[in-house]
Amino acid sequence: MQVPILKQRDYLIASIQAALTDADLLELRDELMKQVGKFRSRGVIIDVTVLDVMDSFAVRTLRSIAHMMKLRGADTVIVGIQPEVAFAMVQLGLTLTGVETALDLEEGLAFLDDQRLKERQVKGAPKRGE
């Protein structure tokens, strides 16, 4: 099972299309690592809208992807977690500490844009809209 990874501006967007096995998840991790280096991406969005279960392995892998991306200079946002999945996750004791989450792709992109804007502000670039 391949997860298509789309490059948009300096972001990578991985949209999961069907239930993933552990091997698929690890493949996704490796593929993202490869591409983030190749394209020097600054942000990664993983769209999990279709997942009807996120168990400990899935959450652990997503968390490790986010941490690895951070080390390569990219922010990761997980988008599209379903309400029931979210509640099952927290009942299981799984949280995505240190990983950003957003409602959907649009929100994920808005978050990454925001981050980039903040970075530029910190670096002393002129502020937008003032």
Add this chain to the structure above:
Amino acid sequence: MENEVRIAINSDQDIVIARQQGRTLASKLGFNGSDLTVIATAISEVARNIVEFAGKGELALTPIQQSHKQGLMVVAHDDGPGIPNIQLALQDGFSTTASLGLGLPGSRRLMDEFTIVSAVGKGTTVTMRKWVRG
């Protein structure tokens, strides 16, 4: 009444199959949306436990009934190394592999009933039940 479903658990692919079958059966038994997710997640965890610790085993999903309540029973069995200290295994954060060790204690929180029987060198049986809410 729906029939029992048995699934051989030998690899990570079987984990996916097990939780999909669990969701399908639970849906036929009348569980609602969030309970379906909860059941599928718990099945995923116990199936994963088999793959990680015993390599192979079996999962049985059985419709159950008690007076007017309908429910689902999940039995995960393996002939693996067994768990030397069950108390410890059910503690949050405990694990002998690199996993987060949330599998068993987490599943216990997700389901209505949870029992585990294990003998070192002989294997482990986890039995979980969830009832359809009235």
Add this chain to the structure above:
Amino acid sequence: MPSKEKGGMDHITSTGASPDSTAALLRELVAHLRQNRTQLREEWARRITEAQLLVAMTKEEIFAEATSVYDNYVEVLETGSVEALQAYARNLSERIIPRGVETHEVLGIVLLLRDVLARSLFKKYQADFALLNRVLDAYEPAANRIANTVGVSFVQERERTIRQQQEAIRELSTPVLQVRERLLILPIIGVIDSQRARQLTEQLLRGIRTNRAKVVVMDITGVPSVDSTVANHLVLTVAAARLLGATVIMTGVSAEIAQTLVTIGVDLGKMNTVGDLQGGIEEAERLLGYKVISTEGGAAAQVTTQA
């Protein structure tokens, strides 16, 4: 592995008579009840009215239902299967519950029918006491089973109705309101038991998704106290909302609830809490980048979005 742990329907058991003769007697009984259908049915309907049962229904309605119950009754005696009667009883209950028919009335009419039929059996067999005994032995378990089926069906149907109403009330009791774009408030009033807590979670998480909310103000000023299970549930809900990309601000946390939260090990520093609902909404607006400014000379406040 057992597929059934407990339960199941009870079966007709008879004492004294052998199964064969029981079946023969029941056949004879059925023939008798068929023959005297008109008269016995009328007698039953008359007794129902006399006992002032089913007062919510007209005479004609009572007679029509009595006919159906009578025929179903005879059918159970004949076939031994209660399925058709069960379905009819459920359907009947569904129709008469909204009209205020009570459990005692339903049980009352079934017991009356049992009585009417038993009296007619007495009359027919009184000459042969031994035979009468055997007829009653065959009749009674079946009659009890019928009374049981009708009574249980009625009660189950009533419970189902009550559950539906409870569900509806609960849904109404926890409204998820959108105050501004991307901002929801969830005012919770009254006791939260674990079922209400579960419903609250589902409504909130679904509300976040449908309204694309970024911030939710959960006001629990009206909640007197919570037990540790519910407190834990609230904390999990806050965590789940975050997974959907929304921030939850809790307001109106009483000292007692704060104590419970601390006792179960919640780090209140990590929870977003503000004293009251107004403060919570202000904080939410700040997070969303809204600025509330008062228009010149007017009391009305105007909301603008920054940048």
